[in-house]
Amino acid sequence: MYADGVTGSGRAMPVGLSAALDRLCPGRVRRSVSLAGISRWKVGGPADLLVEPQSAEEISGVLRLCRSAGVPLLVVGDTSNLLFADEGFRGVMMQIGRRMAAVSITGTTVTAQAGVWMPYLAATVGRAGLSGIEHTAGIPGTLGGLVMMNGGSQRRGIGEHVSRVWTIDERGEAAILGQADCRFAYRRSAMQDRFVVITAAELVLERGDARSIRRTIIDIMASRRRKFPLKLPNCGSVFLSDPAMYATVGPPGHAIEQAGLKGLRAGQAQISPVHANFIVNLGGATARDILTLIGIARSTVFDRTGFWLNCEVRHVGPDGTLRPAHEVAATDRAEQTS
Missing domain, CATH: 3.90.78.10 (UDP-N-acetylenolpyruvoylglucosamine reductase, C-terminal domain)
Structure with a gap:
């Protein structure tokens, strides 16, 4: 722990920033956080501050505070596709996770917050008899991260089924993007080209048989256990398939x-x-x-x-x-x- 105004590295942090974040996200701001402790690779030095928002409004507030203070801000989900430097991170890390993981289903349309864990989302919509994202069942990441990079497996991408994405830009301004705006390609989206934070996404799926979907998910998970080294810390696939x-x-x-x-x-x-x-x-x-x-x-x-x-x-x-x-x-x- 360290006093407000000083980072874990000893570099000056703008006076009052930590306290302002505490007021915005009470009980959800941590100081001098070991990145190795949150990294799926179990690698990385300390981060000065880590904040866990629980709403789009809080995300907007964090963005505005960091922009006003001129402090670097890093947005992460489950960290499955990140390699943190051994030196750590000198700034504010905002982690969007289980506190923003609500899911609602209306017909074949699924609206989910960015922090929902993909294996949970795939299983939830499968039980509702909705098909299309079974290929994400074994991916250890959050929806926001998957949408940002059009992630998936079996050479498929989540973008196939994304109809809308809720975002907030670096100024704290909200916008809703349609699928065409996202320009999904293999492991790519337009959202990688500028700073935006994904807060939620809408997926349009197909009707299917819940039991058949469940069997598919079980088969995918069993295949991953056979083929992948799941018992040691890793980030998943390191290299893209060209x-x-x-x-x-x-x-x-x-x-x-x-x-x-x-x-x-x-x-x-x-x-x-x-x-x-x-x-x-x-x-x-x-x-x-x-x-x-x-x-x-x-x-x-x-x-x-x-x-x-x-x-x-x-x-x-x-x-x-x-x-x-x-x-x-x-x-x-x-x-x-x-």
Whole structure:
């Protein structure tokens, strides 16, 4: 803990910001938070402040306070696609999670807040006899994060079924985007191109048989347990599947395995012996360890195939800068070899 006005790193925090956040979100502001404690990879240094809003109005208020104070703000969900820097984050982290997870169903239309956990949402709509998002059942993330990156599995994306998205911009202003506004593409959306916070989304699904949907979800979960290293901290798939590479070489995990890198370690990080598109934390891994493995995998696969592997994962710098992890890994590798 530290006094209002001073960050965990000793850098000056605008006087009164922490107290203002406490008034806005009482009992839901924490100081000097270990990012390794909230990261699905169990990696990262301390964050100065973490706040958990429970409404769109509170999100807007946090955005306005941080903008007025000139303090970096980072918005996260379940952190499944983030790699936090070992140095931590010098600013305010806003985590949208279980406090914003309401779901309502009217006919075939589902409206859900951004913090709902995807396995729960997939199961809930499945029990209601609605089909279309079974492929998300095993994804350990929140709806907001999935919509932002058009996430999914089996080469599908949640954007197929998104009809509207509620957002708030950096000024704290709310807007509703239609599907065309979102410009969904493979693991992409227009919302990645500018700062917006997703607060809720509307999905239009299809009628289906609840028992059949449940069996599909059970099969997906069983397949994930067989194929993926779920017992060790990881972020899910590290590298994106490139269609051109997929057609000639195969998916990223296959390319990495064929390069002989399965099981390779850097410090306490390892390219999983179970599935090569996963990097696992064996206990005490650092972001630097993980970036080292990303760099080795990319250069080795490129030398063999002529294709560069690009990351789904975003690296979070100490100032909150979000960059694809392969860009950071490439910079680090160049510095090490120069």
